[in-house]
Amino acid sequence: MTENTKQPKDVTITKAKGRPMLTWVGKKPLARVRAYPAQPIERFDATSGQPAALHAADWSDWPQDLPQGGLLYHGDNKDVLAHLLANGFRGKVKLIYIDPPFDSGADYVRKVQLRGAKGTVKIDGEDYTLGEQVQYSDIWANDNYLQFMYERLLMLRELLSEDGALYLHCDWNKAHHLRCVIEEVFGQDGFKNEIVWQRVAARSDSVTYNHVHDVIMFCTKGADFVWNQLHHKFNEEYLEVKYARTDATGRRYRLDNITSPNPRPKMMYEWMGHAPPEKGWRYERATMQRLHDEGRIWYPDSKQKRPQLIRYLDESDGVPLRSIWTDINPVNSQADERSEYPTQKPVTLLERLIETSTNPGDLVLDGFIGSGTTAVAAQRLGRRWIGCDINKGAIQTTAKRIQELMRAQAATATAPQQVDLVEGGNTPQRPSQLGFATYRVNDYDLHIQHNEAVELACQHLGVARTRTDAFFDGTQGGRLVKIVPFNHPLTPLDLEAVRDELKTRPSEERDVMVVCLGWQLDARAWVDAYNRNRPVNKLHVVELRTDRKLGGIIKHEPLAVQASARREGDQLVVEVQDVVSPTIMQRLNLEQGVFRAQITDWRAVVDCILIDPAYNGQVFHVALVDVPERKQDLVAGRYELPAPPAGSTVAVKIIDMLGEELVVTLPV
Structure with missing residues (x-):
């Protein structure tokens, strides 16, 4: 049986048992979810089919029917996560990073321009650009956002290894709610830190205190988790005060206490004419002699003062990472890594998280891959990676960045010490893979991006967009409008989703216009049965190619x-x-x-x-x-x-x- 003909199967999800338990309208547990097969779409190999000698990771636990390399999935991440659970990845992921929608109430767009000088095209002798393209809408109705995040966190927990970590990136708007959801899913002991990342110095659009930071919530699945201590560099002010001294060779150093913080009777000995401190010395006599012979003890001119330990700056790692990060800049318009994708995060931010919570060869997952920064950081650091996104533009952007990076790594693979030069990295690592495969889950594909298609349909049908509704796309003639993604014909599953949404709105009496491109025969029968003897919420299907009144309007012409x-x-x-x-x-x-x-x-x-x-x-x-x-x-x-x-x-x-x-x- 081929991959494309495999039947969907149900995947069980463990119930959340943590506290506190946040309540919202429409909250329901996720006991099981349907897993659909994935269709391979594209494969890239930077080594011309000879990668084995360049790979450092252990692939013995990798599913046998998947290529050994990066995996990029196009589809709703709920479908993708279910597919991963059903295909051998349960408990295999060492680090999960998600940068989901923030429930900001905004449309996120990328600026689109034609290629060429200034990215312009001449119209009547004047310059013109394509303007902006909506990548995704961060607009949710009622508590749909919390249910959306709850379901995905439950599934992500199933994929996470016992010693793994999850990082959730959000802002002040929903951080308090999301922390409660995280503690319900992972338990209070699972929540470890709240990291504050200062993105900008100031904002001009704030009417109160400036919101200049994001929040990254750090939680783990088990008590014994991977932790590689990283350090901040000392700031100049600290260096000037603490490391103001230099030795004869120019090495900067500071003086540190050499006395014991606690009473130590065995350390009460005289040293180089200095009486023992009240609680004794920090080190035993043999260690003191070794430090003395190495020139690591500073002696004062007066015997009334204590000797001190010399600590050199070049031997210090810096300050252990704290929970407030002000040393990572956002991706600005001049950054080399800028991909024109909204909400793009800097590679250095993801590298810090990945280095802290994984080791080379470990598996990293990003459920909202966006511009592909997580995959880029993982690839640079020698980790395996999986990414997914419902936005086709995100898949294309990620694929282009990874292809460029892998080609550069393949060119320097014979000299691993040079890998750190690729894309400005600072940690040389042999790559775990130099190829990746792109899959589509649940046949989710669009010839044109869904947001683009919705805009065209609304213009032609006279639909007034409703930006505050996360489910329905707008209204037309007193009816609600639902535009089914144009990648597939209308199915009973699409219609059941409309029915289920209406059940959550008992006071809603308007009929619904369902807009689609093609529909299955069983969908026609479903609509007829649903509408029979129904006084309100009737469904009116508009098939854009054949409808007698409104059909034949949208005709998408491919390239x-x-x-x-x-x-x-x-x-x-x-x-x-x-x-x-x-x-x-x-x-x-x-x-x-x-x-x-x-x-x-x-x-x-x-x-x-x-x-x-x-x-x-x-x-x-x-x-x-x-x-x-x-x-x-x-x-x-x-x-x-x-x-x-x-x-x-x-x-x-x-x-x-x-x-x-x-x-x-x-x-x-």
Whole structure:
């Protein structure tokens, strides 16, 4: 039985037993969850299929039907976590970091611009950019946010090893609620620390005390957990006061007490003419002699003063990490690691957490991978990693960053001491893997990003968006509107979700418009049975391609690509001659109300190009990646690589600036 034909199965989840127990509207335990199969989509190997000698991790406990490397999952993280539990990862994850939505009430967007000089396109002689694209909406109705986090924390606990740790990144808005949920799931003893990370010095949008920090909650599953003590560097003020002295060689040092803090009768001896202190010396006579011979004891001019121990600055690790971090800067507009993804966190922040709570080869999981910072930090530090996100843009951003990092690591793998130079790292580590695979769980895929599709549907149907409702997308003509993700036809599961949501709103009497692209036969029967003899909350399904009144309005046109592939001796030459993005053109026209947008160079709309010279029709094996280094740079368009066997199919994946992809297959 192949991976794609495996049937879903239920995964049991242990009940939370901790205290205190927070109560909210709609709270319900998560006793079991349905686990869906995952479909392999893409694989990348930076070592051309010869990675074994470069890998340092122990893969003996790895599921046999998964490739030994990083795992990147596209889908709802609840589905992904269930899939991981059902496929051998229960109790295997050493560190979990999550940076979930903060319930901030805001839309998070990334700025999108075309490639080329200033990222512009000429419209009627004027410069114009694509503006912003919604990546996700952090807007929740009632207590849905707490239920959302509760369910995921229960599942994450199941994946965590007994000596593992979980870090939850949030802000002041929900930190108090989330701490209660964490203590219910992990128990009071499981909560270890609240780390305060100062992100900025000041904010201009605050009307009270400035909120300049985030909170990172640290909890563990068991009492015996991994802990590698890290240190802060001494600040200059401290150094000037404490390490003001230098010896003849210029080494800075400070003086430390050499007397015992507690009474020690056996340490009451005279030393170098100095009477013993009231409680005795700190060290026995033999140790004192050794320190004296090494020149590590400072003697005062007066016998009335005590000798002191010399501690050199270059032998000190610094100050053990404290719970307030002010030494890590956020990712600003000038940062080299900036990926234009909203809420991106700095690599140094994740490196500190990973170094503290894992050892090389351990497994790290991020359930909200976002821009991929956790995977980048884990990869740099020689840890294995798994990441997932429901946002396709997050998967694409992470994949590009990891591909670039792995290629650089592969180039320096024969000299591990140089790995620390990659992406500005500071700890040389042999990578645990130099390849990764991308999977889709529960067939979650979009030709265009869901938020983009919702905006288009709402414009055409006259839907007024409801930003304060986490479930329904808006209203139209006195009806609630639910837009089903366009990656699949309407199913009874989608309809049951609408019904269950309405049950939580007993006073809601409006009918519901369900918008979809295609629907299964059993979904039609479900709607008919549901609506029969129902005076309120009737369901009205609008299938955007065939509905008599509203159908035929949205017609998503995919990318149009002209490309060719040919053999020239032992080389394969792939050329992309033209790329047209109807979605980008439509956005340009809708934004400005003009219909004469012209893009003179097709490369302006292309974010990156990937090539698989021997495509098997199922999994895209990345052999070549063209990701321009700077925003103003363009893809090459012409590529040469070793020719595949005769009769192979070349696949070219084009990703435009809005994240839409198309795979073109070419026979050679």
